[in-house]
Amino acid sequence: MTTQVENPFMLGLDSNFYLKDEFESPEKRTNVTWFYPKICAFQDALDDEAQKAEYFSFLDRQSHPEQTDILLYFHIPFCEAFCNFCACFKESAAKYQGERQKRFVQAMVKEIERNARSKYFRGTKIKYVQFGGGTPSALEQDSMATILEAVHREFDLSEVDGISLEGSPLGLSKDGYIEMLKSLGITRISFGVQTLDPEIRKKLTIKATVEQVHQTAENIRKAGIRTFALDLMYNLPGQDDEVLAKDLQGICAELRPSFVQTYRFNQWEGTRLDQQIRAGKVADVKPSGAIEREQYRQIKDGLAAYGYDKQLLINFFTRLDDPGEIGLNHACGGNGYRASYTLGIGPAAENYMGERSYRNHTDVERWMREVEAGIIPIEQGRICSEDEVENRVMVFFPVFGTVKKADVANLEKYRREIDWLVEGGYAVETDEEVTLTEVGRENAGNIAFLFYSDEEKARARRTMYLSLKNKRNPFHQDAQNIPRTPLFLQTRPKTAEEVTAAKPQDEGAAAPERS
Amino acid sequence: MSDRKTRADIEDDLRKVIAEIFPHQRVELSSGTPLFNGGLSLNSTQMIELTLAFETFYDIELEPELLTVENFATLGSLSELLEELLDDEVSPV
Numbered sequence: 001m002t003t004q005v006e007n008p009f010m011l012g013l014d015s016n017f018y019l020k021d022e023f024e025s026p027e028k029r030t031n032v033t034w035f036y037p038k039i040c041a042f043q044d045a046l047d048d049e050a051q052k053a054e055y056f057s058f059l060d061r062q063s064h065p066e067q068t069d070i071l072l073y074f075h076i077p078f079c080e081a082f083c084n085f086c087a088c089f090k091e092s093a094a095k096y097q098g099e100r101q102k103r104f105v106q107a108m109v110k111e112i113e114r115n116a117r118s119k120y121f122r123g124t125k126i127k128y129v130q131f132g133g134g135t136p137s138a139l140e141q142d143s144m145a146t147i148l149e150a151v152h153r154e155f156d157l158s159e160v161d162g163i164s165l166e167g168s169p170l171g172l173s174k175d176g177y178i179e180m181l182k183s184l185g186i187t188r189i190s191f192g193v194q195t196l197d198p199e200i201r202k203k204l205t206i207k208a209t210v211e212q213v214h215q216t217a218e219n220i221r222k223a224g225i226r227t228f229a230l231d232l233m234y235n236l237p238g239q240d241d242e243v244l245a246k247d248l249q250g251i252c253a254e255l256r257p258s259f260v261q262t263y264r265f266n267q268w269e270g271t272r273l274d275q276q277i278r279a280g281k282v283a284d285v286k287p288s289g290a291i292e293r294e295q296y297r298q299i300k301d302g303l304a305a306y307g308y309d310k311q312l313l314i315n316f317f318t319r320l321d322d323p324g325e326i327g328l329n330h331a332c333g334g335n336g337y338r339a340s341y342t343l344g345i346g347p348a349a350e351n352y353m354g355e356r357s358y359r360n361h362t363d364v365e366r367w368m369r370e371v372e373a374g375i376i377p378i379e380q381g382r383i384c385s386e387d388e389v390e391n392r393v394m395v396f397f398p399v400f401g402t403v404k405k406a407d408v409a410n411l412e413k414y415r416r417e418i419d420w421l422v423e424g425g426y427a428v429e430t431d432e433e434v435t436l437t438e439v440g441r442e443n444a445g446n447i448a449f450l451f452y453s454d455e456e457k458a459r460a461r462r463t464m465y466l467s468l469k470n471k472r473n474p475f476h477q478d479a480q481n482i483p484r485t486p487l488f489l490q491t492r493p494k495t496a497e498e499v500t501a502a503k504p505q506d507e508g509a510a511a512p513e514r515s
Numbered sequence: 516m517s518d519r520k521t522r523a524d525i526e527d528d529l530r531k532v533i534a535e536i537f538p539h540q541r542v543e544l545s546s547g548t549p550l551f552n553g554g555l556s557l558n559s560t561q562m563i564e565l566t567l568a569f570e571t572f573y574d575i576e577l578e579p580e581l582l583t584v585e586n587f588a589t590l591g592s593l594s595e596l597l598e599e600l601l602d603d604e605v606s607p608v
Contacts, residue, residue, distance in 0.1 A: 269560075462579035464563045495572055496528070 029293060030445035031266065032314050035350060036395045037388045037456050039359050042466035044382040046358070055381050058356070059118040065354070068341050069127035072155065074108070074147065075346035077134040077364060080170045081207035083194075084276070087268035089348040091364050093138040104364070105143045107371040109150040111345045114371075116154035120353075121343070126155045129163040137171030137191075141180050148184040157185075162227070164188040169212035178216075178223045188227035189220050190261065196250040200238045203282070204273065217255045226324070229259035229316075234299055235292040236265050237273070237282045244295055245302065252306030258323075260308050262299050262315045264292055296442060314399050314444045355384045387453050394451035398444035402435040417450045520601055525594040528572060536568045537561065546591035551584070562587055575600055 046052045064070065078093035096104055115121050129151060136144065151157070163186050172178055172191060181189065195201060196210055220228045232251055234244060251260060265287050267274050276282050300317075303309070307319040344351045347367040349360045358381030361367040370377035390409050394417075397403035405411055411418075418434055421427035426440035426447060440447060452460075520528070530544050533555070540555060548554040550562070557565065566577055577600070586596045 458580070458583075461559070461563075461582040464559060465566065465577075465579045465582055468560075468563050468567060495574060499531070 024439075024443065025289070028446065029264075029289060029443065030449065031264070032399050032445045033395050033448040034399070035352075036392055036452075037357060037382075037384050038460065038463070039350065039357050039380045039382060040459065040463040040466070041380055041472070042470065043459060043462060044358075044380040046378055046381045052376060052378065052381075055356070055358070055383075056376050056378075058353070059115075059120045062120060063122070064120050064124045064341075068354075070121075070124055071342045072126050072129045072151070073342055073344045073349055074129075074131045074136070074151075075133060075344060075349040075360075076131060076136040076139055077347050078138040079133070079135045080138050080168065081205070084205040084272035085265065085268070085274075087266075087271055088134070089362055090134045091347075093135070096364075101140060101143055103368060105139075105146050107368045108147050108346060110371050111377070112147075112150045112154050114374075114376075115343060115345065121155075123156060125159045126157050127159065128161050129157070131163075131165040133166060135168045135171065136165050137167030137177065139171075141174075141177055145180060145184060148181075148186075152185065162187040164190070164227075167191045167216075169208035169216040172216045173208075173212050173219065178219050178225065182223050182225055186225065188229065189225050190229035190231065190259075191216065192231040192233075193247075193251060193255070194231060194233040194263075195236055195239060195243065195247050197239065197243050197247065200236055200243065203237060214255065217257070221256075227259065228257045229261055230255060230257040231261045231263055232299070233263045233265055234295040235287045237277065237287055239295075241295070241298060244298060248299065248302040248306065252303065252308060252319075258320055259312075259316060259318045260303060262296075262303075262317070264296070293442070311401070311441070314401065314441060355386070355389050357382055357384055385453075385455060388456060391451055391453050391456075395448050397434070398436060398440075398447045401441060401444075402433050404433050406432070414451060421447065421450075520598065522591075522594050522598050525597050525601070526590055529569065529590060529594060529597075532568050532572050533565065536564060544590050546589065546594070548590050550587050550589060550593065554589070557587075569597065573597070573601060573604075575604060 046055060075089075077089055077091045078096055079090045080093045082090065082092075139147075148163075151163075157163075165181060165186050165188070167189060168191055172189070178189070191213075193213055194204065194206060196213070198210060201210070217228070217230070230251055232247060233239075239247070251257070267277060267287060273282075277286065300311075303317045308317040310318045310320070310323070312318060312323065341354065342350065342352045344360060347360055347364045348362040351358045351360075358378050361370065361377050361379045367377045390413075393403060393408050394414055408414070418427065418429060421434075421440065422429050426437060426443060428435050428437060436444065436447070526544075526546060533540065533544065537555075542548060542555050544555070550557050550565075562582070566582065570576055581596065585592065587593055
């Protein structure tokens with residue numbers, strides 16, 4: 001049985017999570033929530049200039065609240081090659097070489113300057129900087145250096161906990177790349193191994209070779225980068241328990257990163273791999289909810305056996321006794337589980353500024369044009385209710401595994417959920433905090449859903465409805481990827497008139513009367 | 516003869532629409548059949564696809580606010596919602 005093609009974002013809407021069987025059903029284990037509340041292209045479009053000016057007037061009207069940390073996030077959407085399971089927003093690096101890449105970099109610098117020089121951010125101390133994508137290391141060395149230099153020049157990084165960059169062995173294994181990153185202040189590098197099995201890598205169209213993975217790990221260590229993290233995926237097609245055991249051995253015993261990040265495989269609808277699985281072209285071990293739960297446990301036990309027994313976040317393990325300041329508090333966008341201040345720069349970057357949530361244009365060309373023209377390159381934005389902003393702490397706490405009661409503005413609002421979690425053995429409550437148990441951590445994504453506001457659930461339904469109605473794939477961040485054709489459009493039912501017209505002339509007369 | 520559809524007519528229409536868009540489902544659909552957990556076991560996407568399908572069938576447009584778990588609880592509750600909507604459509608103004 002294949003994994004149900006189910007969007008975890010929506011799952012809470014059609015599950016009765018207060019039934020223990022539903023909650024622990026293998027097919028209903030969902031992803032944790034990294035962004036809340038969500039932004040919708042249709043409900044939150046900011047296409048009117050006056051409306052946009054009003055929305056962003058805060059940038060020049062007020063200064064940033066001093067007590068809150070800021071995470072700077074840079075979205076570099078380019079990839080040297082596309083992996084067939086990925087639903088992230090991305091663009092071909094080959095299309096952005098030479099002059100076109102220079103133009104992109106200039107736009108990044110301009111967006112950095114515009115934000116840093118606004119009244120709101122001027123003088124604000126940045127707590128963490130993160131480069132994600134896409135694949136930031138797909139940028140040429142001088143391009144990356146130009147962006148990093150602008151960050152140092154324009155923002156106050158005097159109290160920064162670290163600067164992190166996600167890369168790929170394809171870019172990171174180039175001569176001098178890692179040294180350049182270190183010289184410009186990068187303190188943490190992560191890259192996705194996913195699996196070391198050559199056959200599965202081929203199936204997933206991962207272009208970097210296993211040799212490049214080893215070489216890159218070696219180079220990172222040699223360069224003395226403080227924090228080195230690797231991604232390991234589980235429940236991949238063809239990845240049986242034996243393969244997973246070998247992956248754990250290869251990553252923990254041979255590559256020896258300081259941190260391992262684990263990711264479950266999501267069969268996102270519309271990806272090339274999803275289409276292949278549906279078409280029966282992936283014939284061996286298929287991903288399933290049952291395998292996923294088992295392998296989550298196998299990974300936890302396996303990591304612990306290799307010394308990676310400290311679980312810092314829901315999917316983040318280390319062998320270090322003192323991991324230091326590595327930005328874990330910024331996992332959900334800055335400020336720990338309060339997660340309220342992320343400044344996103346680059347195409348498709350999301351921003352969370354207190355009650356404001358907004359997203360840059362996903363279209364790279366349009367994003368560049370607007371930045372060049374001095375227009376704020378935003379396509380969607382909303383002002384969240386107090387209720388939703390308040391909920392963030394509880395929606396995000398499963399990522400961290402624990403929440404201090406003193407950090408929850410209105411704890412009694414969540415009394416029903418907390419009691420249910422404690423009674424079900426998913427959490428333990430003390431005078432100071434609520435902490436997930438082992439089984440609670442295993443169901444962290446589902447637990448996050450318990451704290452979604454009714455308003456957010458209703459918005460999610462509308463997002464789905466409007467996306468499908470507009471023939472957009474609600475599961476994809478990727479504007480360039482495959483548009484979703486709703487089942488409805490593939491097999492459009494007849495209208496009532498068509499049904500009537502299709503009936504034989506005498507059918508009505510011959511039909512018996514309905515009693 | 517009135518154009519007004521009865522609840523039973525609507526339930527019949529919905530059975531046809533469901534059979535067309537979910538041809539592999541084998542659940543006997545009565546008024547009380549749940550559309551989500553148990554019963555038809557629709558997921559969120561299928562709920563929306565069913566909505567788009569009956570919108571075409573009746574040439575109506577649903578307010579997204581009406582996409583609630585309560586309205587889509589059973590074939591009967593969905594028919595009740597549609598009866599009201601279709602009633603509004605044919606009512607003289």
